[in-house]
Amino acid sequence: MQVYLNNDSEATRVWNQDPGQAALVHAAACVSTVSLLLSLEQHDVSQTLLKATLDSVVEECVSFVGVDINICSEILLRHIAGLNANRAKNIIEWREKNGPFISREQLKEVKGLGPKSFQQCAGFIRFNQEYIRTFCSNQQTKLAAEGHALMAKADVQVTSEKQGKKKRNPAANIVVWPNPLDQTCIHPESYDIAKRFLTFIGGNPNDIGKPDMQQKVNAVIQKEGIEGAAKTLNTTVHTLQIIIDGLTQPEGFDFRTDFEKPDFKRSIVCLEDLSIGTVLTGKVENATLFGVFVDIGVGRSGLIPIRNITETKLSKAKKRRSLGLGPGERVEVKVLNIDIPRSRITLDLLRVL
Template sequence: MSLDFTEQLASELNLEIGQVKRTIDLLEDGNTIPFIARYRKEVTGKLDEVQLRELKDRFEYLKELEDRKETVINAIAEQDKLTTELEDKIEQATKLQEVEDLYRPYKQKRRTRANKAKKKGLKPVAEFLLNQEQNIDSLQEFAQKFLNPEEEIETVEDVLAGARDIIAAKVAHDPQSRKLARKITFRDGKLVTKAKVEESTDYDVYYDYQSSIDKVKPHQTLAINRGEAEDVLQVKVKTKDGKIISRLENRFIAAEFKFTKQIKKAIQDGYDRLLFPAIEREVRSKLTEEAEEHAIDVFAENLNNLLLQSPLPDKKVVAIDPGFRTGCKVAAIDQVGDVLDTTVIYPHNSQEGWKTAKEELEQLIGEYNINIACIGNGTACRETEKLLAELISEVEQKLEYVIVDEAGASIYSASAVAREEFPDLDVAMRGAVSIGRRLQDPLAELVKIEPEHLGIGMYQHDISSSDLNEALETVVESVVNYVGVDLNTASKSLLEHVAGLSSSVAQKIVDYRSENGKFKDRQEVKDVYGVGPKTFTQAAGFLRIRDGLNLLDKTPIHPESYDLAKKLLNKIGHDINSLQSDDEMMDLKKQLKSLDIKKLAQNLEAGYPTLKDIKDALLKPGRDPREDLPKPIFRDDILEMDDLEPGQIVYGTVKNVVDFGAFVDIGVKEDGLVHISELSEEYVKDPLDFVAIGDIIKVKILEIDKQRKRIALSKDF
């Protein structure tokens, strides 16, 4: 790695040079970010995943910048136009945009007006005007020397027009011209939109809209882009043209030159025809890029919170995928998500069907001793909810229910993953199973579905799919490795997100497990074809075995640190068997809490961060970090819109967070909106600073619009 890169990265990110170098070495050696963040803290100086990704992204940008500089310098040199001054400017550029601006005048362009004029021999006229030579008294006489009917240059005006085309291109492609036009436009320009249709649409608010460029909000940019794409809106950038042209004239014209009129006309043309359209594209591109980055960040944060929703372990569930004509698909699933029984009920077709449906549900629930039901929130959800509420009031057995967001369930049901998991179930019944599993373990089930289908983003279908997928894959990878996966129950879809495991290796692990039974310890993973020493090192700490031969296998302690963990236990009179005895665990926890880890790290010649992580893992062996998060709200009755009134206080679950607020499920069919202005008594810049998907919050009903089916809420402070 270039020493200059190291110093630059250290300076930009406020890190030590050695810290940067060691971290880049780890990354270039093929180590994954989750592994580095969790198990190489001594090497990186405890950089977290966010810092590591920032360092990696910036390093890759600098490499791309250096590569582009080399390409541009070589391309200009091949034209014999590279000067020492130009090469120095390119070498000193710190942004790709600066390099492209410097290269623009030397790019091989197609049949432009300026190129045509040059081919016709009019370059000397343009140079005379640009150089503003004083040795010619008559421009007309000078121009006549370049008349050439064979090249369609028949008049003096033809000569001057061609010269102006060359000057216009020179002005438009000049790096300083672009820099000043860009600066003024971004600082003083406005984005203006007008309606192209007369009828009302979703874009009414933009029918006569304008905003300073730096004040346009990301969600507005994406809405405007969509309205333009649908041919509803006309979008323009307006800027201080006169100010820019005046500055360009000052740059290219000397006050005493006789023929400034020709240069001014060329500058005006170059600005109108070439420079401003390019800057306008830059403005739109930058606004879109920033809006997409923001939308991706919001989506990623929402996805992170969705995947980290609290699981419901060791509970049997009856799951219902509701429907009218085709009936409600019902699946009873056991504690680990295996299907116990399935049926289809038809409660919404007749009174007799309603009665029969209740009887079938009661029998299913009683047979498998189930206390929890869940209903997908799709078509016929609230009608099916009434059925369950009525059943609960009639049976002695304790039964509660929860509504589960089924976004993406239909995508999963028809997928190859679902067909492989449930080859004997039809598509609709797979959806019911998925709904139940989402309640039991949201992470394990939701990783099977492409994130853009989970209903938690905003304008995600308008965003570059490659950028979105890359960002969301990062989130999934981070969450999966933060939580860890059970090696003996994890699906291929979950395993392939573990650090170091490819999709093919994940499948081989599943195949090995089905052929040889449960894994007994982490070391056995090495027997799987494709799991070499490096793969094992990257993945092992994130794989858990609950009831294996080695009790440390249920912790996030990496196998490379098992000896250190045993030394720590021995220092306080324990061994790993203490992890399975309740009485010994109580004593172990007491001693661990009082342990001076810094002092012990010195005695054991171990890294303090690693030893501290071992201590934390031993305090809560086998603990799922999601356990501390809010549990779903279970109900045994039903709320209707008619049950609500302004001023009423209720609890709800945050379902989605967007730029303008948060949507909250309060138990009725329609989610309510807590507008950004109602999230806190403080000023709220970003709703995600105050709420997250899965949060259980107390809200006050502000307004109920039954006709438009909208509920306005305020977070109860």
């Protein structure tokens, strides 16, 4: 059985930009699983299994995409491997008290997050490197200014022990600088191997994701082969391949960049934004004997009447179908009529994408 959410258009819009957040939209909408479906079969669905399935989708998205530890919500943190509600709450509290996380290693300072939890969650944590570098630079400038101020007051603050006072020796504040490996998909457990590989190829950690790093990696792999390099480093080919990917992928790499772009226009989000003649792209949700319903991102599906689905607009393969179009297919449509009081939209099929 296929599950549809009432706010599926908005969730799909977010999904194209951030699958993790989109799956969360689906799960958060699940106040009552009975309200999720559009037909009577909803009463036959196991609510426990449905919730478990939705949670599984969120966890899968988080595992593939990762989360920015400095901006993600507490609810999303709960779905990272190794974390639960209490640990997620503690991470948020640490962030509010100490400022942004600079490195994965700082996760060990969070209350309740032990070695095992760190091992499980660290690989899914991401950082906005540009923001982190700016933050650290500002902190260094601030501490330097404070240091000069303290030095100016040194003669006043330091007195002899004979006067019954202790010498005041302010502890120097240390700026935590980011670890270049933290911007990669490499797990902290493999950092030692990654560092040895960098030495092996003569690479600089600060060149991660740059063309120079790609050239050095390619040169060594062409000469030694990935199996030979793995043997030299006393690791597996699989681990070395992950390290190579992490070192050569550009900063901020996101595998979703190759995905299909959003179907919906950002300027059109509700029925009132539509006008007759507007051309949109959408996805077929359901096919009936009188036409097909298309999600165009306005919270209400539009109908392409069967009379508007002509053979000239279909490919040879689709012409053999009784209706020509099926759920999941992307189409380009034009708005023919809008009935706002009854929330009805009539569409014309322009072409199948």
